[in-house]
Amino acid sequence: MRDAAFLNRLLAWALMALLLALWLGGGVTRDSTSADEVLELLSLPVIALAAWVLAQRGVRDRLQWAGLLTMGLVVLVPVLQLSPWPDGASGIAWRRQLLADLALAGVDHPQLGWSLSPAATESGLWALLPALAAFVSAIALDSEHRRWLVKWILVLVGLNVAFAFFQAGLPLESPWRLYHGFDPRFGGLFANTNHHATALVIGMVLAFGQAIHARRRDLAGHGRRGAWLWYAGIAMTCLFLLPLTTSRAGIALALPALAAAWIACGGLGSRRLRSPRVLAGAAAAMALAFVGIRAALGWLEVDRVHELRHLISSTTWTLGGAQAPLGSGIGSFVEVFEQGAPRRLWLDAYVNHAHNEYAQWWLETGWAGMAVLAVALGVLGVAAWRVIRARGRNGDALLAGSCLVAIMAVLAHSWADYPLRTLALMATTAALAGAMLGALADVREARTQSLQRAARHPEGRARPA
Numbered sequence: 244m245r246d247a248a249f250l251n252r253l254l255a256w257a258l259m260a261l262l263l264a265l266w267l268g269g270g271v272t273r274d275s276t277s278a279d280e281v282l283e284l285l286s287l288p289v290i291a292l293a294a295w296v297l298a299q300r301g302v303r304d305r306l307q308w309a310g311l312l313t314m315g316l317v318v319l320v321p322v323l324q325l326s327p328w329p330d331g332a333s334g335i336a337w338r339r340q341l342l343a344d345l346a347l348a349g350v351d352h353p354q355l356g357w358s359l360s361p362a363a364t365e366s367g368l369w370a371l372l373p374a375l376a377a378f379v380s381a382i383a384l385d386s387e388h389r390r391w392l393v394k395w396i397l398v399l400v401g402l403n404v405a406f407a408f409f410q411a412g413l414p415l416e417s418p419w420r421l422y423h424g425f426d427p428r429f430g431g432l433f434a435n436t437n438h439h440a441t442a443l444v445i446g447m448v449l450a451f452g453q454a455i456h457a458r459r460r461d462l463a464g465h466g467r468r469g470a471w472l473w474y475a476g477i478a479m480t481c482l483f484l485l486p487l488t489t490s491r492a493g494i495a496l497a498l499p500a501l502a503a504a505w506i507a508c509g510g511l512g513s514r515r516l517r518s519p520r521v522l523a524g525a526a527a528a529m530a531l532a533f534v535g536i537r538a539a540l541g542w543l544e545v546d547r548v549h550e551l552r553h554l555i556s557s558t559t560w561t562l563g564g565a566q567a568p569l570g571s572g573i574g575s576f577v578e579v580f581e582q583g584a585p586r587r588l589w590l591d592a593y594v595n596h597a598h599n600e601y602a603q604w605w606l607e608t609g610w611a612g613m614a615v616l617a618v619a620l621g622v623l624g625v626a627a628w629r630v631i632r633a634r635g636r637n638g639d640a641l642l643a644g645s646c647l648v649a650i651m652a653v654l655a656h657s658w659a660d661y662p663l664r665t666l667a668l669m670a671t672t673a674a675l676a677g678a679m680l681g682a683l684a685d686v687r688e689a690r691t692q693s694l695q696r697a698a699r700h701p702e703g704r705a706r707p708a
């Protein structure tokens with residue numbers, strides 16, 4: 244037991260140190276930098292330690308196995324794209340055109356692979372290491388150290404806010420600025436302020452879940468009295484700071500995320516479903532969700548009229564259809580988009596991303612990527628069903644519910660931006676997914692043990708646990 248506790252503590256500290264390094268150096272929008280390579284190397288010992296702890300503890304739930312399988316499939320996609328493709332691939336229209344162009348350039352019998360940009364695809368493969376380390380580590384952690392992880396993410400969000408305020412008051416030529424050549428405004432460690440908005444939404448949801456947990460402990464006479472007010476204050480601070488990021492998508496997501504967090508943390512789980520308090524809470528949640536959805540719809544209309552995001556994403560969907568079924572290869576977006584973009588998108592600056600993760604995944608990974616995405620969404624759906632059934636009965640259920648909503652918020656923001664293209668947010672989201680699956684396994688174990696005790700002592704069923 245002492246060895247298990249020591250390993251869990253060591254793994255928790257290793258994961259938190261890795262996340263700190265990722266937030267400090269992994270908030271850039273470029274797909275590959277020298278800092279990324281260092282961060283990927285730092286992930287290797289964490290992966291080894293997490294695998295050791297997980298082997299000692301064992302995978303305790305089929306949903307955890309499904310999550311690990313999904314992560315394996317995610318890694319498998321770039322591995323397959325780096326493999327050679329048989330000559331029959333020339334029968335695909337876009338491959339046939341490429342071979343014809345190469346023949347005109349004097350290149351005979353080229354060895355084409357699955358990916359059109361193997362070097363970029365290899366970089367994309369190594370970029371998955373931090374997310375893999377965070378995911379496996381979070382699954383392997385026990386309940387106590389899992390709570391450490393969630394609180395550490397809140398600390399990282401707070402540190403980024405402090406740095407954003409510090410940086411906002413500096414002149415553009417100041418050496419203390421993290422990014423030179425442009426004004427990141429209220430981005431903090433993130434070059435893209437939209438990604439800071441994503442981090443604030445994550446912090447808001449996690450703090451909201453912690454506030455509910457602390458409040459219930461307070462009412463039960465456990466824990467520090469009034470501690471829930473601190474978490475509620477953190478959640479409200481994240482909400483009120485969102486406008487400073489100027490991210491319309493982040494602002495539009497905030498209220499629906501709060502409503503979803505209230506439901507996922509047991510807001511509708513009371514047996515007295517018709518009580519005035521529950522009905523009032525449900526009405527407030529529906530009002531928040533309605534206002535947020537209306538704001539999101541308004542944002543989309545503004546986006547279509549005044550910006551090119553909608554045109555870029557729709558063009559990417561079209562180009563993805565032309566590259567199907569293989570996809571152009573992870574990391575090949577810029578070159579493929581420049582070749583196929585309509586005249587309206589011939590810009591002075593190149594388009595670095597599709598501003599829609601799903602469209603870019605479709606273009607770069609083809610049918611294989613969409614199949615893996617479907618599996619991931621299926622696992623997330625099963626996890627959501629378990630969260631709803633758990634109804635926030637204990638701390639693990641509350642943690643799983645808040646992690647679930649935070650992940651859903653990141654995926655929703657991915658429809659209009661690319662938060663998962665930064666190592667910091669990709670690894671943080673993976674850590675939340677692992678923590679959610681670990682917490683749900685603990686919830687199921689606790690329920691099984693409770694049923695076993697009730698079966699052994701049927702006369703004690705009426706007494707509360």
